[in-house]
Amino acid sequence: MCGIVGAVGNSPVNQLLYDALLLLQHRGQDAAGIATMNGSSFSMHKANGMVRDVFRTRNMRSLPGNAGIGQVRYPTAGSASSEEEAQPFYVNAPFGIILAHNGNLTNAPALRDEMFYRDRRHINTNSDTEVLLNVLADELQRATNSIALDAGAAFAAVSEVHKRLKGSYAVVSLISGYGLLAFRDPFGIRPLCIGRLDTAQGPEWMVASESVTLEGLGFKFVRDVAPGEAIFIGVDGQFQSKLCAENARLNPCIFEYVYLARPDSCIDGVTVYDVRLLMGNYLAEKIARETDVSQIDVVMPIPDSSRPAAMQVAKLLGVPYREGFFKNRYVGRTFIMPGQAMRKKSVRQKLNAMRLEFKDKNVLIVDDSIVRGTTSYEIVQMARDAGAKKVIFASAAPPVRFPNVYGIDMPTRSELVAYGRTHDEITKLIGADELIYQDVEDLKKAVRDINPAIANFDASCFDGQYITGDITESYLDALEASRNTPKSLADRQQAEGSDLARSQLHLHLASQE
Missing domain, CATH: 3.60.20.10 (Aminohydrolase, N-terminal nucleophile (Ntn) domain)
Structure with a gap:
């Protein structure tokens, strides 16, 4: 991208x-x-x-x-x-x-x-x-x-x-x-x-x-x-x-609407901001089905891309909306930073949790997506450190279970927190009390509600369907082997940082069992 x-x-x-x-x-x-x-x-x-x-x-x-x-x-x-x-x-x-x-x-x-x-x-x-x-x-x-x-x-x-x-x-x-x-x-x-x-x-x-x-x-x-x-x-x-x-x-990348594009852009006849509002509508319906809304004190977004969805979730659930995380705008987007160690370190530099909004509250945090899980884990810990009694984590996108090979940096299965894990395992891994994901079909409907002419999407990171027809298991294996063989000192340092971050998360999961 x-x-x-x-x-x-x-x-x-x-x-x-x-x-x-x-x-x-x-x-x-x-x-x-x-x-x-x-x-x-x-x-x-x-x-x-x-x-x-x-x-x-x-x-x-x-x-x-x-x-x-x-x-x-x-x-x-x-x-x-x-x-x-x-x-x-x-x-x-x-x-x-x-x-x-x-x-x-x-x-x-x-x-x-x-x-x-x-x-x-x-x-x-x-x-x-x-x-x-x-x-x-x-x-x-x-x-x-x-x-x-x-x-x-x-x-x-x-x-x-x-x-x-x-x-x-x-x-x-x-x-x-x-x-x-x-x-x-x-x-x-x-x-x-x-x-x-x-x-x-x-x-x-x-x-x-x-x-x-x-x-x-x-x-x-x-x-x-x-x-x-x-x-x-x-x-x-x-x-x-x-x-x-x-x-x-036309098979546009659906992740453009979830995270990549600016909300004030219009892509293939679809305003990104409007899609994110509709994502919030569908997510609110699922949250209402799967958890006790009366126990939620506040809804909070992870700024900035999840804000429209979080506002709709709060509105439809009848729960107060609060800005509890504040963003340092001089740190880049953590998802697109090269190297897991740099990405993990930057989360606390980028976000600060205001204790007043968290203390003794049951908090519903809404993020645009969960990819590697390290950012989500850090966010949950920040909420707990700020005094939250309970942390419910909601993703406006479905679980990212498959590599993306069309220009988004999520190419290896081992890096994806949802790959090969059950819902409960993911919940424990990110440290949340509850976890709610958007459904794939609801995400697609959010886009089609605005432009019904879009018959299909590249949603491969969610559904594993590679629309170009040339992606096989052996292709993904070769891609991962290539990615896991660093060619330079900088690449080796990034890989070592990724291994360290993954090890810390695995230790956390083991401590929960």
């Missing part, structure tokens, strides 16, 4: 892209990069870190041009510590192409071999984005062997790219001297939308992961990029689009 943006304007776009990445910062805090095109020349700056730290005045001055792309990275493939894997990536032939990608290719190893043995292309990093870039470059080369590049040739190349790639991908790319090419995978797993700004000099265009990026910068939201669709915006501002995949069908 990363954030990407592309823009074609009538004046320099460097500041526009910087501001767009700030609005996408929640989608990735590991690295940031911007590339611009001035005539046929590219300029690029990228590095590890937050947007505000990566770009200084001197960096911005070195990014001239009226077209550009940017990305904030959240590592899912390759090494989280490698600055070389910050995006965008560049290849010089054909034409010169710069590309950024949100998602994860599930057949990247096979494509990497194909690039070397068949296409004689060199892949220099472990990033699947570099693989994707070279596949696109290879297909553009084939599509333009005897003709100049135009939108038709670009669309033909994307059609062939769709046939070769598996997994999830939303892409923005610049082709030197020609314009911006963007496309979305045939399942529409990762979001991508289009915005337009009419000026006296003509229209300006922006393509971004979330609609909040467009609206926050004055662009009018036009529509989402359809699954399998490609759009081409020339340097003259001419917009063209084409569906480039057979049997394309």
Whole structure:
């Protein structure tokens, strides 16, 4: 899960892209990069870190041009510590192409071999984005062997790219001297939308992961990029689009609505905030069925993404809503921090429990989801340390029982607290008195209540159904083996931290038995 943006304007776009990445910062805090095109020349700056730290005045001055792309990275493939894997990536032939990608290719190893043995292309990093870039470059080369590049040739190349790639991908790319090419995978797993700004000099265009990026910068939201669709915006501002995949069908990642996206974004016709309110409605119904509501004194959210659901739970149950946890906004999102040790340590730096709201109360805590369980365990302990008599923990999402291979950092089964454990075991492991999970079908209904046209989702982390059809048990075994073999000192330290955190949780579970 990363954030990407592309823009074609009538004046320099460097500041526009910087501001767009700030609005996408929640989608990735590991690295940031911007590339611009001035005539046929590219300029690029990228590095590890937050947007505000990566770009200084001197960096911005070195990014001239009226077209550009940017990305904030959240590592899912390759090494989280490698600055070389910050995006965008560049290849010089054909034409010169710069590309950024949100998602994860599930057949990247096979494509990497194909690039070397068949296409004689060199892949220099472990990033699947570099693989994707070279596949696109290879297909553009084939599509333009005897003709100049135009939108038709670009669309033909994307059609062939769709046939070769598996997994999830939303892409923005610049082709030197020609314009911006963007496309979305045939399942529409990762979001991508289009915005337009009419000026006296003509229209300006922006393509971004979330609609909040467009609206926050004055662009009018036009529509989402359809699954399998490609759009081409020339340097003259001419917009063209084409569906480039057979049997394309919308299967958006349902975790976008649960946690990843900002609540003020609209994805595939669904306002994220409204979904989270409905998640609260369905969760309240289940809580009322499974516990004695009269014994609950207060309902509290874990800020910020669970707040809409918690408000609805409190309203429907007739229980007071309180803000008992307060957030340090200068600590990043714990779920997307690389390394379990860093993630665990940051919970108490990020949240503080106000004793007045907890002391001698039976507290219902609502969180958006429970993934690894370490954060939930720390939160429950904070509530008890603040004086709570009883802690009921409710998750607005179902149990995360399966790895996600489409661009979210939950790829190994051993890291998931719900994998292979009973409901009672999970409850003991996180230290709660009671635990209530949202039902999978209720989560899907919450989205469909707003947009009934969405027939299916990528909900693989909840239901184990991998919509691309290429994920097998052996694939997951190989992925876990790869993940559990650190390649660098930083990766080894992260792995050791993960082992320590898991050991502490297992000891806690054993003490409860």
